[in-house]
Amino acid sequence: MDKLSNGFMEEVVKACRPYTAQGEVIDHIPGLDQSHATDLGVTIITKEGDVYSAGEDDCNFSLQSISKVIILLMALEDFGKEVVFQKVDMEPTDDFFNSISNLENYEGHRPYNPFINSGAIATASLVNGSTVEERFQRILSFLQTITGDDEKVKLNEEVYRSEIKNGARNRSLAYFMESTGVLSNREAEEALDLYYRVNSIDVNSLALAKLGFFLANHGKISATGSQLIQSRHVRTVKAIMLTSGMYNESGTYAVDVGFPLKSGVSGSIVGAVPGRMGIGIIGPSINKKGNSVAGGQVLRMLSEKLRLNIFHDSTIV
Amino acid sequence: MDKLSNGFMEEVVKACRPYTAQGEVIDHIPGLDQSHATDLGVTIITKEGDVYSAGEDDCNFSLQSISKVIILLMALEDFGKEVVFQKVDMEPTDDFFNSISNLENYEGHRPYNPFINSGAIATASLVNGSTVEERFQRILSFLQTITGDDEKVKLNEEVYRSEIKNGARNRSLAYFMESTGVLSNREAEEALDLYYRVNSIDVNSLALAKLGFFLANHGKISATGSQLIQSRHVRTVKAIMLTSGMYNESGTYAVDVGFPLKSGVSGSIVGAVPGRMGIGIIGPSINKKGNSVAGGQVLRMLSEKLRLNIFHDSTIV
Amino acid sequence: MDKLSNGFMEEVVKACRPYTAQGEVIDHIPGLDQSHATDLGVTIITKEGDVYSAGEDDCNFSLQSISKVIILLMALEDFGKEVVFQKVDMEPTDDFFNSISNLENYEGHRPYNPFINSGAIATASLVNGSTVEERFQRILSFLQTITGDDEKVKLNEEVYRSEIKNGARNRSLAYFMESTGVLSNREAEEALDLYYRVNSIDVNSLALAKLGFFLANHGKISATGSQLIQSRHVRTVKAIMLTSGMYNESGTYAVDVGFPLKSGVSGSIVGAVPGRMGIGIIGPSINKKGNSVAGGQVLRMLSEKLRLNIFHDSTIV
Amino acid sequence: MDKLSNGFMEEVVKACRPYTAQGEVIDHIPGLDQSHATDLGVTIITKEGDVYSAGEDDCNFSLQSISKVIILLMALEDFGKEVVFQKVDMEPTDDFFNSISNLENYEGHRPYNPFINSGAIATASLVNGSTVEERFQRILSFLQTITGDDEKVKLNEEVYRSEIKNGARNRSLAYFMESTGVLSNREAEEALDLYYRVNSIDVNSLALAKLGFFLANHGKISATGSQLIQSRHVRTVKAIMLTSGMYNESGTYAVDVGFPLKSGVSGSIVGAVPGRMGIGIIGPSINKKGNSVAGGQVLRMLSEKLRLNIFHDSTIV
Structure with missing residues (x-):
């Protein structure tokens, strides 16, 4: 299992950026065009409150x-x-x-x-x-x-x-x-x-990571301890993210990544590892199913290297 | 959070048995008929190796x-x-x-x-x-x-x-x-x-609980330590159980129960709580979607009272 | 083969009116309600210019x-x-x-x-x-x-x-x-x-019969000799009426009646027997497919008794 | 209106044969292969008992x-x-x-x-x-x-x-x-x-024309006067041929040709002009809908030039 750090994040982005070539940026949404074809930004927020980031994490795209x-x-x-x-x-x-x-x-x-x-x-x-x-x-x-x-x-x-x-x-x-x-x-x-x-609300990968962390943290704002949404509702949302969050690749992501995700055609993805971390990704080159190609690859790497798959907890015996 | 015991199991079966009245036993499978309409058997095997059981846990029905x-x-x-x-x-x-x-x-x-x-x-x-x-x-x-x-x-x-x-x-x-x-x-x-x-293979709720535990335990036989199926394959199977294991109620069970399940029209269900326990249920009265009505209710109670929902780990902060 | 007359028309309406009991009047269109449940009006215009009519031929309903x-x-x-x-x-x-x-x-x-x-x-x-x-x-x-x-x-x-x-x-x-x-x-x-x-244009069975005759007469107004619509376009419309004019019973009507028809949910039907006659029917009790039940029965009788089925011309030899 | 003759038939086949290039011969049926790609055979039998024929009218293909x-x-x-x-x-x-x-x-x-x-x-x-x-x-x-x-x-x-x-x-x-x-x-x-x-029964365009004539003649064998199939059943078959005889182009053929047809993927078509004539066509190059391209063109020409469209009888007035 790898250790999370900004250097690790840089490596992940470097390894996954070539996958941007396999997708296409949709051009009917203002702000999105070919100039963003190779963009890839990732931000992670952990339960310890640490923030790790790499790539074009400062791009603003609409939520979609x-x-x-x-x-x-x-x-x-x-x-x-x-x-x-x-x-x-x-x-x-x-x-x-x-x-x-x-x-x-x-x-x-x-x-x-x-x-x-x-x-x-x-x-x-x-x-x-x-x-x-x-x-x-x-x-x-x-x-x-x-x-x-x-x-x-x-x-x-x-x-x-x-x-x-x-x-x-x-x-x-x-x-x-x-x-x-x-x-x-x-x-x-x-x-x-x-x-x-x-x-049409604009966000960047940090904002998405914070949203992901809010979900991972069961609806509570860490800084203030304020429970904005009841935890059982957040649990419900995460379950539906797992079964239906990645368009018609949701089943594939449940297998390959194994934690709740939701994507948008702007190439953004929010991820929530229950009890552990929030992930925000922006990678506008999407495949025909509507998902960021490089972003998906980032998630596969993170899940594997950081052992985030919820179907594969620590072995019992 | 309740504590697992045979007494607790009896209570669960008692509370859920009335739900058998809401389903129907299918009659075209040999061995299944109206005489089993109110049957409900549940067995749990934990990572500690304990076995808890209640109800008609000795009935044999085909795997379907x-x-x-x-x-x-x-x-x-x-x-x-x-x-x-x-x-x-x-x-x-x-x-x-x-x-x-x-x-x-x-x-x-x-x-x-x-x-x-x-x-x-x-x-x-x-x-x-x-x-x-x-x-x-x-x-x-x-x-x-x-x-x-x-x-x-x-x-x-x-x-x-x-x-x-x-x-x-x-x-x-x-x-x-x-x-x-x-x-x-x-x-x-x-x-x-x-x-x-x-x-057409016959099983009872104990056999199903053992299968569930094998999945929860990532493909390893506890007694012998033998890894019969590679853990990454078991992980894949569990992910698909969560998205597609309960016929056209899979999404509902992901929300309400929150761990991998697979049902059969004989009214049986196998459940696997990753790293924690295997569950076997037999309750032949099924609803129109093909799932055991009382069995589903047992799962909702177990998930709630034993905190088994994988989308709701212990709160982070 | 029967002879067309007002007496014949009265008989047809009398024989078919009981079928109104098998349908229902839709009640969300203004002007249509239960008071019209047993209405049945039929008008025929022949190539000789004769007009035959029976039943509630003076009711006005929207074209739909x-x-x-x-x-x-x-x-x-x-x-x-x-x-x-x-x-x-x-x-x-x-x-x-x-x-x-x-x-x-x-x-x-x-x-x-x-x-x-x-x-x-x-x-x-x-x-x-x-x-x-x-x-x-x-x-x-x-x-x-x-x-x-x-x-x-x-x-x-x-x-x-x-x-x-x-x-x-x-x-x-x-x-x-x-x-x-x-x-x-x-x-x-x-x-x-x-x-x-x-x-939303109002018509009665006479108006529908005139429309039917216009189609049967290949787009020409008899009185003035004026060709309002080119005959090849009228031919096209009649062919589509035969294959698709009676909602999801079009095939059945092609077999049972055998000439171009178009129905509306107000219970009205226009029929065109190419080169021979136009038929207008109003019978608001419709079946689940959207067609006038008694009106359909009228068409079956007319087709049989007046030999109007275009797939059954006079025998060759 | 053109006059039917063998010369006329030759002209029709000559004019339509180039359309064979727009289709393809299916190759999984024995007897059909690229060597038949430009084949086109047409035979007509009229109520007077005359037979007109042109092109590859002696090819044998299975009925399909x-x-x-x-x-x-x-x-x-x-x-x-x-x-x-x-x-x-x-x-x-x-x-x-x-x-x-x-x-x-x-x-x-x-x-x-x-x-x-x-x-x-x-x-x-x-x-x-x-x-x-x-x-x-x-x-x-x-x-x-x-x-x-x-x-x-x-x-x-x-x-x-x-x-x-x-x-x-x-x-x-x-x-x-x-x-x-x-x-x-x-x-x-x-x-x-x-x-x-x-x-798997073999036929040629003459056999198909005889079948077409049998339908046009309402189920009676001209030579013997024997009524093999009741005329009302033949009428039913012709109506269904018009609404459903040409695969997913049936509606188009009802409009463009206007009489009962049935096609097969061997590129054969049988046509019945009620009371007038039977038509047999063999043209193995078919389009994606399953119909002979050149054969369809032959039908359009015959319908237009011989006025065979049943939705366009002689004008009334």
């Missing part, structure tokens, strides 16, 4: 699908497990994250889980606040508290405008859910807007 | 889908991870365990994972042995070694004949895989026969 | 899906076969008329044909006119010319408002097509509005 | 999917419409001819229609005869009577062996239908064997 983790945490805290999972199921699916077929075919027309687009939109209808703006500010404030950063962690207006403009598929999902009674017309419109906004 | 765990362990040991997962993927699916649509629609026509029927048949084509009989004897011997029982753990001939007679759906799956080149004609026929046989 | 025939005629006349069938295919489908799965899974994401909802919305984007209002007035005027009725054949404002209010599923279809590039954002919005409006 | 027409005729005559369509529906489908997904998903698990593989196998279980051999001889004799040819029209043993050897997909379909109760185990085995055999 990692928003789904934040929205689910907030919905669980606001409405509880019973209510949330009446609106959205918690089963993994083999359909794509933006699929609409399953909404048509699945019993009760519930989205399969909160980590596909339809599920995130449905979950976004369960955040308290009298207006979309108020709900968004609660979420932004929550994320700023977790990351301790209210400067870089903020709404990227350009990305938000782009989300609205290119949001036809998500609008289609929202109205489909209206047609089957999962959402009212007002809920559909507002949940969609909230979802676009949270997708 | 838990065969998939054994076949996968053997295939991984015989051919390695690369070869196995070229034939079958390791992604969870939202389709039913006996679904054939996904074989038609999924790229490469690979089964989604080794724990749906098509996947188990494909995996069964990767067990060494010059004849089906030889392969079966290797698997039976392996299971007898793990359970330390070569008396009760044996082929149930009546169940085997029933598997063949009622095996049209599985034959359809096998020939479909022949049609897409996943299996040759000979492989299809032989894998099908091996699969029927392993499904 | 029969709008799809009008929109397709107009799009073909405005843009030609090539352009129209680049946007929408002409193949029958086994999916429901409001299905969205096929838009996701079918190559090119084209709707299967112009007679499912997505296909009608796509077709509605191909009607000339600088505004939705102008396009609608062209269509309304066209239908008024065909039916010779500009009093009863007009927009039902109440139905139109209901279409908008309950239009979430159609909105979902339209935005899905925007997301795959079948429609631009402006096209999606405008086509949806035009579709809602044409669905 | 045109078998489905023969099997359905025989099943309807043996068991009647009610019984046949309890086992198989008569609705067009958008799935491929060898699809198995629809068997899993469609209510009642009936095949959609008798012209997809599963439907043909189900229909083949409804042919009278105490053994498969007896059933096959009845069908062969029937086809020999229709074509007046018991020399060339016979079982191709090599093709039959190939059908068995490469029949995994069809076996999969048959066993799936056993698993859902559509067929018993014995029916599945025997229907499969009968289906393989009828697929």
